[in-house]
Amino acid sequence: MKTHFLTLALCATLCATFLPATLNAADKDLPYGQMMQGQGMMQGQGMMQQGQDAMQAADGMSLLRHILKTDPYVKWDLMPGTTRMRQGKEPHGALQNVYVNKLAYKAIMEKAGALPDGAIIVKENYTAAGKLAAVTVMQKKKGYNPAAGDILWLKYSPDKKILAQGKADPCIKCHTAAKDNDYVMLAPLK
Numbered sequence: 466m467k468t469h470f471l472t473l474a475l476c477a478t479l480c481a482t483f484l485p486a487t488l489n490a491a492d493k494d495l496p497y498g499q500m501m502q503g504q505g506m507m508q509g510q511g512m513m514q515q516g517q518d519a520m521q522a523a524d525g526m527s528l529l530r531h532i533l534k535t536d537p538y539v540k541w542d543l544m545p546g547t548t549r550m551r552q553g554k555e556p557h558g559a560l561q562n563v564y565v566n567k568l569a570y571k572a573i574m575e576k577a578g579a580l581p582d583g584a585i586i587v588k589e590n591y592t593a594a595g596k597l598a599a600v601t602v603m604q605k606k607k608g609y610n611p612a613a614g615d616i617l618w619l620k621y622s623p624d625k626k627i628l629a630q631g632k633a634d635p636c637i638k639c640h641t642a643a644k645d646n647d648y649v650m651l652a653p654l655k
């Protein structure tokens with residue numbers, strides 16, 4: 466009996482002393498746990514990024530469908546003040562046609578100060594030889610990207626492959642030069 470009790474007591478003491486210490490030590494370096502956590506975060510961020518990309522892709526597709534099928538841009542007016550195959554600058558084509566939907570047309574004619582929700586500008590970009598190189602689009606979408614004028618950007622190739630879409634940084638960076646004109650370069654809105 467006595468020996469049993471002693472063994473028990475000894476065991477209890479040993480366990481009480483060493484077990485938490487071992488756990489604490491394991492807690493401290495946790496190489497595996499941290500790796501898992503790190504990976505989890507990276508995966509989480511990756512998934513968030515993928516989610517955002519998917520959302521922007523959906524936005525791009527729906528804008529593309531809108532300007533090709535629902536309200537074909539080729540039937541719109543040219544941007545006031547521009548002519549067919551006007552000469553353009555880099556990075557857009559040497560020659561361009563710039564179309565505006567009714568809302569954008571009205572805002573430009575009335576010098577509304579900014580584009581209203583739903584205004585769209587489509588620019589066909591041609592090479593100097595007159596070959597269509599790309600189509601670039603801006604759509605004003607209320608609440609879409611308040612940090613950069615609430616504009617949905619879209620660029621697609623002549624075979625309708627989407628090359629840029631959504632809150633596209635390169636578009637925003639350069640067009641920020643016209644921030645006071647609601648990111649529109651060609652027509653004064655004021």
Ligand code: HEC
Nearest residue numbers: 553554557601602603618619620629635636639649650651
């Ligand atoms: C390095 C500067 C630069 C970048 C990058 C750029 N743009 Fe432009 N954009 C211009 C300039 C300058 C004009 C005026 C037309 C011209 O001179 O070519 C313009 C005009 C436009 C227009 C006609 C409406 C307006 O603002 O006058 C659209 C639409 C447009 N860009 C869309 C885009 C999209 C979409 C992207 C990104 C894929 C983009 N742009 C990237 C400089 C840029």
